[in-house]
Every structure is written in C-alpha cells, then in structure tokens.
Amino acid sequence: MEPLNALVVLANFVLIPATAYGAQLALGALGVTLIYGILRFSNFAHGDTMAFGTMAVILATWGLQSLGVGFGVLPTALLALPVGIAVAAALTLGTDRLVYRFYRGRRAAPVIFVIASLGVMFVYNGLTRFVIGTDDQRFEDGERFIITAREFREMTGLAEGLALRTTQVITIVVAVIVVTALFWFLNRTRTGKSMRAYSDNEDLALLSGIDPERVVVITWLIVAALATVAGTLYGLDKSFKPFTYFQLLLPIFAAAIVGGLGSPLGAIAGGFVIAFAEVTITYPLKRVLGYLMPESLEPDGLVQLLSTDYKFAVSFAILLIVLLFRPTGLFAGKAV
Amino acid sequence: MNRNVLLFAFVALLFLGTGFVQSWNVALTILNMAMVSAIMALGVNMQWGYAGLFNVGVMGFVALGGLGAVLVGMPPVNEAWAAGGLRVVGGLLIGAATIAAAVMAWDRMRRFRGLAVAALLLIGFFAFRAVFDGGVQMVEAVNPASTGYLGGLGLPIIIGWPVGGLLAAGAAWFIGKTALGLRSDYLAIATLGIAEIVIAVLKNEDWLARGVKNVIGLPRPVPYEVDLQNSAGFREFAAELGTDPVTASTIAVKLAYLGLFGVVLGLLLWLAQAALASPWGRMMRAIRDNEVAAEAMGKDVTARHLQIFILGSAVCGLAGAMMTTLDGQLTPGTYQPLRYTFLIWVMVIVGGSGNNWGAVLGGFLIWWLWVQVEPLGALLMDTITAGMADGTWLKGHLQDAAAHMRLLTMGLVLLLVLRFSPRGLIPEK
Numbered sequence: 001m002e003p004l005n006a007l008v009v010l011a012n013f014v015l016i017p018a019t020a021y022g023a024q025l026a027l028g029a030l031g032v033t034l035i036y037g038i039l040r041f042s043n044f045a046h047g048d049t050m051a052f053g054t055m056a057v058i059l060a061t062w063g064l065q066s067l068g069v070g071f072g073v074l075p076t077a078l079l080a081l082p083v084g085i086a087v088a089a090a091l092t093l094g095t096d097r098l099v100y101r102f103y104r105g106r107r108a109a110p111v112i113f114v115i116a117s118l119g120v121m122f123v124y125n126g127l128t129r130f131v132i133g134t135d136d137q138r139f140e141d142g143e144r145f146i147i148t149a150r151e152f153r154e155m156t157g158l159a160e161g162l163a164l165r166t167t168q169v170i171t172i173v174v175a176v177i178v179v180t181a182l183f184w185f186l187n188r189t190r191t192g193k194s195m196r197a198y199s200d201n202e203d204l205a206l207l208s209g210i211d212p213e214r215v216v217v218i219t220w221l222i223v224a225a226l227a228t229v230a231g232t233l234y235g236l237d238k239s240f241k242p243f244t245y246f247q248l249l250l251p252i253f254a255a256a257i258v259g260g261l262g263s264p265l266g267a268i269a270g271g272f273v274i275a276f277a278e279v280t281i282t283y284p285l286k287r288v289l290g291y292l293m294p295e296s297l298e299p300d301g302l303v304q305l306l307s308t309d310y311k312f313a314v315s316f317a318i319l320l321i322v323l324l325f326r327p328t329g330l331f332a333g334k335a336v
Numbered sequence: 337m338n339r340n341v342l343l344f345a346f347v348a349l350l351f352l353g354t355g356f357v358q359s360w361n362v363a364l365t366i367l368n369m370a371m372v373s374a375i376m377a378l379g380v381n382m383q384w385g386y387a388g389l390f391n392v393g394v395m396g397f398v399a400l401g402g403l404g405a406v407l408v409g410m411p412p413v414n415e416a417w418a419a420g421g422l423r424v425v426g427g428l429l430i431g432a433a434t435i436a437a438a439v440m441a442w443d444r445m446r447r448f449r450g451l452a453v454a455a456l457l458l459i460g461f462f463a464f465r466a467v468f469d470g471g472v473q474m475v476e477a478v479n480p481a482s483t484g485y486l487g488g489l490g491l492p493i494i495i496g497w498p499v500g501g502l503l504a505a506g507a508a509w510f511i512g513k514t515a516l517g518l519r520s521d522y523l524a525i526a527t528l529g530i531a532e533i534v535i536a537v538l539k540n541e542d543w544l545a546r547g548v549k550n551v552i553g554l555p556r557p558v559p560y561e562v563d564l565q566n567s568a569g570f571r572e573f574a575a576e577l578g579t580d581p582v583t584a585s586t587i588a589v590k591l592a593y594l595g596l597f598g599v600v601l602g603l604l605l606w607l608a609q610a611a612l613a614s615p616w617g618r619m620m621r622a623i624r625d626n627e628v629a630a631e632a633m634g635k636d637v638t639a640r641h642l643q644i645f646i647l648g649s650a651v652c653g654l655a656g657a658m659m660t661t662l663d664g665q666l667t668p669g670t671y672q673p674l675r676y677t678f679l680i681w682v683m684v685i686v687g688g689s690g691n692n693w694g695a696v697l698g699g700f701l702i703w704w705l706w707v708q709v710e711p712l713g714a715l716l717m718d719t720i721t722a723g724m725a726d727g728t729w730l731k732g733h734l735q736d737a738a739a740h741m742r743l744l745t746m747g748l749v750l751l752l753v754l755r756f757s758p759r760g761l762i763p764e765k
Contacts, residue, residue: 042521044392099751111390111520115685116754118392118678122747125674129740246673250532253525261521305461309540316529320514323526327518 006291008160012149014288018279019272020168020237023175026271027230028248029255030182030264031223037199037262038219039100041113046227046252048124051245052091053228054235055132057084058139065141073143074170077232084232088224095120096220104216121246128242137240142166160287167236178229179268182222186264191218199262247312251278254315258322260329269330274315282308340693340762347700354708361583364590366707367700371597372659374699377683378604378692379651385690385764386612387644388624390520393511393527395676396534397504397649401656402666403538404500406551409493409661413483416543420474421486424543427468434460475543485546494557497600497657504653505646507534512645517638531677538668545666552665558592561585593662600658601696604651608692620644621690652680674743679706682750688760697762705749706742713741 028050035043043049060080064070071079099116146169149161186192191214198205198215206212231245238244255274259266284304306313322329351370355363376394383389437460438453445452476484488496507530515526539548564570564585574584611617623630623637631637660666679702687698717738724731753760 042524099755102755111388112754112758114390114521114524115681116751118681119747119750119754122674122678122682122743122750124747126740126742126744126747129743130737133736134740247532250525250529253528257522257525307540309536310533312529312532312536316526316533319525319529323514323518323522327522 002291005158005160006288008152008158008162009287009291012160012162014276014279014283016164016168018276020171020233021279022272022275023171024230024234024237024271025248025251025255025275026268027175027178027226027233028252029259029267029271030179031226031230032252032256033259033262033264033267034219034223034226036256037264038195038215039104039113041110041117042253042261044114044117044249045095045121045124046223047246047249048121048128048242049088049092049224049227050231050234050248051128051240051242052124053084053088053224054231054240054245055128055242056087057081057228057232058132058137058235058240060084061139071142073166075140075142075167075236077139077141077236078170078174081229081232084228085225088228089221091124092220092224093217096216101216125242125246132242134242137235139240140167140236165237167233171233171237174229174233178226182226182264185222195219250312251275251315254319258318258329260331263329263331266329266331273330274318277318278311278314281305281314282311340697343697343761347697347704350701350704354704361586361590364587364594366704368590368593368597368662369659369707370700370703371594371601372655372662373680373683373703374696375597375601375604375655375658376652376680377687377695377699378601378608379648379655380680380684381648381687381689381692381695382608382651383645383648384684385695386617386620386624387641388520389516389641389645389648390524391527391645391648392524392673392677392681393529393531394652394680395671395673396527396531397507397652398656398659398676399531399534399538399668399671400503400507401497401500401653401658402660403545404503404653405493405496405554405657405660406545406666407488408491408496408499409555410488410551411490413478413485413487416475416478416483416486419478420471423467423471424475424486425471427464427471430460430467431464434464472541472543480542480549483546484549485543485551492557493555493661494596496661497654500657500660501650501654504656505650508646508649509642512642516641516645528673531673535668535671538666538671545668548669550665550667550669554661554664554666556664557596557661558589561589564588597658597662600654604654605692605696612692679746682746684760685750686753686760688762688764690764691760691762694760694762694764698760701761702746702749706746709742709745710739713738713745716741 028046031049032043032046035041035046057077057080060083061075061077064076064080069079070076099120100113103112103116143166146164146166147155147162149163152158152162153160184192186196194205194210195215195218197208198210198212202212205215231240234245234248251274252271255270256267257270258273259268259270282304286303289303351363351367354366376398379397380391380394383391434457438456441453441456442449475486478484511523511526511530515523538545541547542549545551561582562585565581570585570588571581574581577584612620619630619635620640622633623635623640627637683698683702684695685698686702687696688694714735717734721731721734
C-alpha cells in the first residue's frame with residue numbers, strides 16, 4: 001500500500017493542481033503566442049485583458065445569481081462566460097482600432113507595439129480597478145468537491161485522501177474543449193488556414209488575396225475568448241484579484257517562450273512544463289518520500305526545494321535555461 | 337531651444353504653484369522624489385534612447401540599490417554575526433562555488449557533461465541548503481523584533497549610493513549575458529522576471545534586510561529636524577525669517593536633500609551629455625539605428641549593448657539607493673512594477689527618448705502628475721457626483737474609484753504621446 005499512498009499524496013498535492021494550473025497557463029500562453037504570430041509583438045496587456053474579461057464574467061455571474069439563475073452543480077460563471085467573452089472582444093477590438101491599427105498602417109517596429117501595449121496595460125488595469133476595485137473576489141458556486149478527501153479514504157481504505165475539486169475538473173475539461181476547437185479552427189477551416197498563412201509569410205499571404213484586417217479582427221476575437229476563459233478558470237480555481245493577473249504575465253510569457261513563441265502547440269507544452277516545475281519544486285515532498293523510502297532513509301526536513309514565495313524564480317530559471325540552450329523554444333517558434 | 341526653456345519653465349511653474357496653493361513642504365516632497373525619478377529616467381533613457389534596449393525590470397534594479405544603502409548605512413548586528421553570520425556567508429560561498437564549478441564543467445568536459453553538471457548542481461544545492469539554512473535560522477533568531485538580520489557596515493550612507501549602483505550593475509551583467517544578443521522581447525521578459533525575483537528575495541530573506549518586517553530608521557546624510565529645532569542658532573534663524581522653527585526645520589531638511597540630489601543629478605546629466613556627444617555616443621546611436629551596418633564596420637554590437645545595459649541599470653540602482661535614503665526605510669512590500677518600472681517608462685517616452693534633458697523633464701512632469709492626479713481626480717469626481725443624492729451606490733462607487741484615476745491617466749498620457757508626438761516633448765537632435 002505504501003507506493004499507492006505515495007501516489008495519492010503526489011496526485012492530491014502536485015499532479016492534479018499542476019494539471020489545472022498548467023491548463024490555465026496554456027490557455028493564457030496560447031493568446032500571447034497567437035498575437036505574437038499574427039500581430040508580431042509581445043502583448044504586455046495580456047494579463048490585464050484576462051483580468052478585464054474575468055471581471056465582466058464576475059459581474060454577469062452576480063447578475064445571474066441575483067435573478068436566481070444557477071447552473072445546478074456547476075458554477076454559474078460558466079453560463080456567464082459568453083457575456084465576458086463578448087465584453088473582452090469589444091475591448092480588444094476597440095483597442096486595436098484606436099491604438100494598434102495606426103502603427104500597423106505605418107509598419108512600425110515591433111518594440112513600438114510593445115510600448116503601446118504598456119500604455120494599454122495601464123488603461124486596462126485602471127479600468128478594472130475602477131469598476132471592481134483591487135480586492136479579492138470569490139464567485140465560485142455550485143458543488144465544491146467531486147470527491148472529498150474523507151470520501152476517498154472511506155472508499156479505498158487508503159491512509160491518504162484524494163480531494164478532487166469541481167473547479168479543477170472543469171478547468172481541464174473546458175481547456176480540452178477550447179484547445180480542440182482552436183486547433184480544428186486553425187487547421188481545418190479556410191479562415192484558420194489564412195491565419196496560419198499570414199503568420200508564416202505576411203507578403204505571400206497578402207499576394208494570395210488574404211484580407212489582413214480580417215485576419216487581425218479574428219485574431220483579437222480568439223485572443224479575447226482565450227484570455228477570458230483562462231482568467232475565469234484561474235479565478236474559479238483560486239480567486240480573482242487584479243494584481244495576481246498582472247503577475248501571471250511572467251509564467252505565461254515563460255510558457256510561450258519555452259514552447260516557442262508563435263507555436264500554439266508549444267504554448268500548451270510550455271504551460272504544462274512551467275506549471276509542473278513550479279508546483280513540484282515548491283511543494284514539500286517529505287510525505288511522498290516518506291512512503292517510498294525505507295524508514296532509516298526517511299528525510300528529516302520537508303524536502304521543499306524552494307519556498308512557495310519563489311515560484312516566479314522557477315518560471316524564470318526555466319526561461320533562462322531555454323534562452324541559453326535553445327532560444328527558439330521546444331517547438332522551434334519564430335526566431336526574429 | 338526656446339521651446340525647451342519654456343517647457344522647463346512650465347514644470348517649474350507647476351511646482352511653484354503647488355508651493356503657493358498647497359504648501360512648500362508638499363512641493364519640496366514632490367520635488368525631491370521627482371529628482372530621484374529623473375535619475376531613474378536618465379538610466380532608462382541610456383538603455384532605450386541610446387541603444388534601443390527594452391528593460392522592464394527597473395523595479396528590481398531600484399530595489400537592489402535600496403539594499404545597497406541598507407547594507408552600507410545600517411550598523412552591523414554583532415550578535416547575529418556571532419550566532420550564524422559566518423555560516424550564512426559560508427553557505428553563500430558554497431552556492432557560488434557550485435555554480436562556478438558547473439559552468440566550468442560545462443565548458444571543459446566533452447562527454448556526459450549534461451549528467452555531470454546536473455549531478456554537481458544537485459549535490460551543491462543540498463550542501464548549500466544544509467549549511468545555509470542553519471545559519472539563517474540562527475541569525476533570524478537574534479532579537480527578531482528589532483534586528484534578526486546581519487545589519488550593514490555602519491559606514492556613511494552616501495557610500496551606499498554607488499554601492500547600490502554596483503549591486504544593480506551586477507544583476508544587469510547576469511541578465512545581459514543571457515538575454516542580450518537574442519531577440520529584443522527576450523530581454524524584456526528576462527528583466528521582468530529578475531525584477532520579480534529581486535523583490536521576492538528581499539521579501540523572504542529576513543537575514544539580509546529583515547524581509548517584510550522592513551528596515552527602518554536608516555541613518556541620514558542630513559541633520560534631523562529635532563536637532564535643528566533644539567539648536568538655538570537655528571531657532572533664531574527661523575525667527576528672523578518669521579516662521580516657526582518646526583516648519584522651518586522640515587523645509588531645511590528637504591532643501592538639504594534637494595541640494596544633495598541636485599549635485600548627483602547635475603553630475604550625471606553632465607556625464608550623460610558628454611558621453612552622448614563623444615565618439616562612443618555616436619557609435620551607440622549608429623548601432624541602434626542600424627545594427628547590421630554597425631557590425632559590418634567592426635563594432636561588437638552585443639558587447640556594446642551589455643556595456644550600456646549595465647551602465648543604465650547602475651544609474652537606476654543609484655537612484656534606488658537615494659530613494660531609500662530619502663525614505664529612511666527599505667520596505668520591499670511597497671515595490672510595484674506599475675510604479676517603479678512602467679511609470680519610469682512613461683517618463684522617458686513622454687520626455688523624449690534619446691534626449692537626456694527630455695528624460696529629466698519627463699521625470700519631473702510625470703512624477704508631479706502622478707502625485708497630483710489623485711487630488712485632481714477626487715475633485716473631478718466630486719464635481720461629477722455633486723448633483724447626485726448622497727448615499728446612492730453610484731456616488732459612493734465613483735468617489736472611491738477616484739483613487740484609481742492614476743493608472744488610467746498614465747496609460748492615456750503614454751498612448752497619446754506615443755501616437756501624436758512619438759519623439760516626446762524634447763525630441764532627440
């Protein structure tokens with residue numbers, strides 16, 4: 001039973017949370033990588049786009065709740081997602097009209113877009129604070145657990161429990177659906193193919209009659225949807241606080257770069273690499289090792305490689321290793 | 337030239353207006369911080385304006401500068417050194433030796449070097465933790481309410497300013513070595529990361545600078561207000577001016593800081609202008625404008641980039657040390673990227689990237705705006721909500737939201753300047 005117990009502890013504290021977190025990062029990194037591939041700049045406002053979309057979802061959720069509408073055992077926020085996506089899409093499209101399109105017309109250097117995205121980041125951040133403030137907001141409802149730790153222990157007779165939160169399962173299911181839909185869209189539809197063509201070679205795509213503005217509009221729509229879904233899932237799983245979303249920028253960018261900027265498959269891989277590394281390195285492995293090792297060898301300390309406050313250091317270290325040894329990322333993205 | 341003088345006169349008018357309308361204490365407080373901001377903007381302008389390097393880790397370099405001030409200015413805590421100081425230092429040395437050995441092994445070995453380096457790092461890491469953790473516990477156990485850290489060198493705090501610059505330069509060397517020469521976005525992400533890590537280290541390593549318990553009561557390079565108020569000569573002087581000694585002393589202290597900062601800012605501005613006009617400055621601009629051509633002319637682009645990146649970061653570190661000295665405390669919990677990184681960027685872009693005078697002007701103008709937007713925002717909200725009934729939800733919400741006007745205003749200012757006057761208020765010649 002000992003190895004089984006070890007596996008349960010590992011699953012409960014490392015594997016399941018890291019999978020959920022990895023899915024959230026992957027969705028965020030997909031948005032960053034799409035903008036990089038098609039609009040050709042690193043969007044610093046992405047974290048705040050996520051925060052803004054999630055805020056719209058929260059407001060819609062509160063509206064639905066006050067009307068007495070619920071989603072049974074599932075969180076009401078899932079019903080409110082389309083509203084949030086629509087609001088975020090209106091915001092990104094409006095921003096593109098007012099800010100980015102001007103620089104696109106002048107074929108400005110990528111770094112000018114990045115600086116413009118800093119300004120956009122300030123504005124989104126201000127808007128989000130303006131509407132909902134800086135405090136923590138919890139908007140999770142419905143059933144909290146699919147299996148609680150106690151039920152699991154009673155079911156299996158193991159010493160360790162395995163808790164499976166509804167939000168974790170929802171995160172993974174929604175992420176799988178969204179990613180499947182995105183890849184189907186990019187690989188199978190005419191519009192998706194034109195987007196990939198535009199990303200691969202802009203001039204050739206223009207010559208073959210692809211309308212660049214249409215590609216850009218669709219990109220922003222997809223990015224708004226991805227950001228809102230990622231933000232809402234993160235908010236359901238943990239909690240919503242605007243500043244945390246700003247800080248997510250670092251692991252998201254690390255994920256996108258580790259996977260290879262511009263490569264959607266890489267963004268997903270990168271998200272999971274970062275999430276698993278972060279959770280494993282900052283979790284005290286004592287209990288897992290305690291089950292696996294003979295008693296004489298049991299570790300004295302917590303076997304926590306780094307304290308949780310240094311989780312940014314983990315994304316950063318992985319980022320540095322990739323930059324040093326494989327600057328194009330795991331899935332050879334664009335190296336400009 | 338006339339336009340530039342007018343712009344500076346306008347900014348001076350803003351500060352004078354603050355003095356007359358609010359109070360001279362407020363005006364001088366804003367002005368002192370504006371001097372520090374102008375120095376930070378100078379540093380960022382060196383990197384971005386001269387060389388086109390995109391550094392979004394200003395906050396980290398500023399905080400390292402603050403650490404430099406603490407490590408030099410505060411008195412050493414002898415009991416902590418006796419308890420576990422050597423063990424902490426020993427642990428750090430083991431860590432440094434491990435990394436050096438790993439780098440050497442990577443360079444020298446041919447076969448199995450991946451395995452060898454991984455094994456070296458793993459063993460070194462556990463050895464480091466074994467020695468270091470014990471030392472840290474002993475140090476932090478020494479009177480944790482007031483010290484619990486190793487303290488500093490007990491030297492005059494002004495020496496801490498260049499030391500802060502050196503600390504920032506060291507971090508910049510490390511980042512520059514890895515991320516320069518790659519795509520420009522990579523430097524941005526790497527600097528964003530190092531800034532977060534510097535803050536995380538300052539918050540969590542209590543043995544170093546007390547973490548979130550903050551180091552307070554840093555020694556000052558200028559006299560204390562109380563001492564001035566107690567000196568008979570100063571009281572007479574205040575009486576001659578016709579003010580009460582308390583106000584006079586607070587203003588005198590601020591003026592003393594202003595003088596110190598003015599000397600540093602003037603010196604840096606002179607050096608930066610001389611550098612920009614020298615052949616070195618011409619080379620930098622040539623590299624910025626056309627890297628390929630500069631490389632063909634035999635310039636080592638990556639090495640020059642590393643050089644300017646380190647210099648600019650050192651200036652930010654110096655400013656950080658000055659700021660910590662002015663505050664008299666190091667509070668890692670208050671470092672926010674929007675305030676310490678992106679606001680400096682707004683200053684540089686608005687002032688005029690590539691122009692030192694522009695960066696300084698941007699520093700003064702944007703810092704004044706940053707401070708004053710809040711009362712102005714509250715005033716605006718009061719006007720908007722004046723017609724609404726008291727106690728309604730919307731009125732309360734709008735009045736609370738006035739505090740968040742700052743970010744919105746800064747973002748709009750940045751976007752408007754970037755769009756309609758992309759070269760800034762004082763463009764590069």
